[in-house]
Amino acid sequence: MPNNRLSVVVTRRLPEAVETRLKELFDVTLRDDDTPMTRDELAGAMAEADVLVPTITDTIDAGLIGQAGERLKLIANYGAGFDHIDVETARARGIMVSNTPGVMTDDTADMVMGLMLAVMRRMQEGLTVMQGGEWQGWAPTAFLGTRIGGKRLGILGMGRIGQAVARRARAFGMQIHYHNRRRLRPETEEALEASYWESLDQMVARMDVISVNCPHTPSTFHLLNARRLRLMKPSAVIVNTSRGEVIDENALTRMIKAGDLAGAGLDVYQHGFRGNPELVNMPNVVMLPHMGSATMEGRVEMGEKVLINVKTFADGHRPPDQVVPAML
Structure with missing residues (x-):
């Protein structure tokens, strides 16, 4: 047969x-x-x-x-x-x-929150000290991070994953803001307690955390370019679990090195599976090997x-x- x-x-x-x-x-x-x-x-x-x-x-x-x-x-x-x-x-x-x-919606959204917490609570630095056997004991001013509750989260791309991130972040007490190709329906905005920004420039300038959750298309390549990154507050953090090409990684590296951004949590990179080598050993950058759906x-x-x-x-x-x- x-x-x-x-x-x-x-x-x-x-x-x-x-x-x-x-x-x-x-x-x-x-x-x-x-x-x-x-x-x-x-x-x-x-x-x-x-x-x-x-x-x-x-x-x-x-x-x-x-x-x-x-x-x-x-x-x-x-x-x-x-x-x-x-x-x-x-x-x-x-x-x-x-x-x-x-x-992979929920798995990736979980990873966004994990990276956000890791950067803002300085977990990378704590792990490095513990793994190197360098911890000298607790101190009142050691490893002071940033409280996540009350912070403004700007979600870039409010599809399935962006909305799942919003639901989790609300549970942590964050204020939810977003920029998207199309505004969500009013009832969805209300359920997520999310505020829409038509202007991405205005949104990024006012957020404490930016989460990248949009796909990579010709229109989103370097959507967070050097000019937009410079609009962000020096105390702000970027988390990217979507596609590395959305961020100008070299510009991001320069800003973090200069202290113009507080840190980044990255699971994806602009050039394949290797991030900018200068990011690797930065204490305020958490880099993962594309584990968002793992x-x-x-x-x-x-x-x-x-x-x-x-x-x-x-x-x-x-x-x-x-x-x-x-x-x-």
Whole structure:
């Protein structure tokens, strides 16, 4: 009997439960080790597969898409962000792109609060002292941080994650402000107790904390550029769990070094997976290795979204999480 199952190539190791289900449903090629595919390996996979399942570590640009075989009709991204995929070129070639939105909302919002607390309460400095065996005992003026309650939080991007951050921050007693492409409905604003700022310049100048929760698009690249960063109060803190490209990282580094900003909590970076080396050893900067969605529950749910998208495609329908032009 001929094998009519879809040929699916997965570019990275996924949770075991997800890989098991993929093997049950499709003719799947899994990654033996957890290293990113080379460009040549990606090209080879795209030349032979019906479906490619990449992650954020795979840059699927116009050049690679141009090498795709006639069989490739779906790029089912494992992750919500899709700025590493040239969606417009894929569409022009008749290749659909899907993603996994929504499943990491709470996990990422939790990480925003964790980074905010870590920076404002100087946890990085405390850990360094303890791990170095340098603590000499408690002192009334040692490691004095900043109280989080009562502070003004400016949320840049009030989608699912931004709203989840707002709900958590309200529980900590913060005042919620936001800037977004579109203003929220009045009832949503009221439920979140959130104040809308049409002018991003005016908002950033008045906030104690800025949380970046917008996607990376051509219109958000360096949205927090050197000019806007200079509008912020010297006592303000930036937290970024979205995309590094939204902030001019070199300008941010200069300002923190000069004492023009109080600190930053970063889970994403402008240039791939390495932040500015000058940020690494700054005591008032907390840097994490893109851990915002790193819970077992979240990663399994992402895999389940991929499975639904691919299975729906296999059944002759459009994937429920197809990336459409309005999202670009």
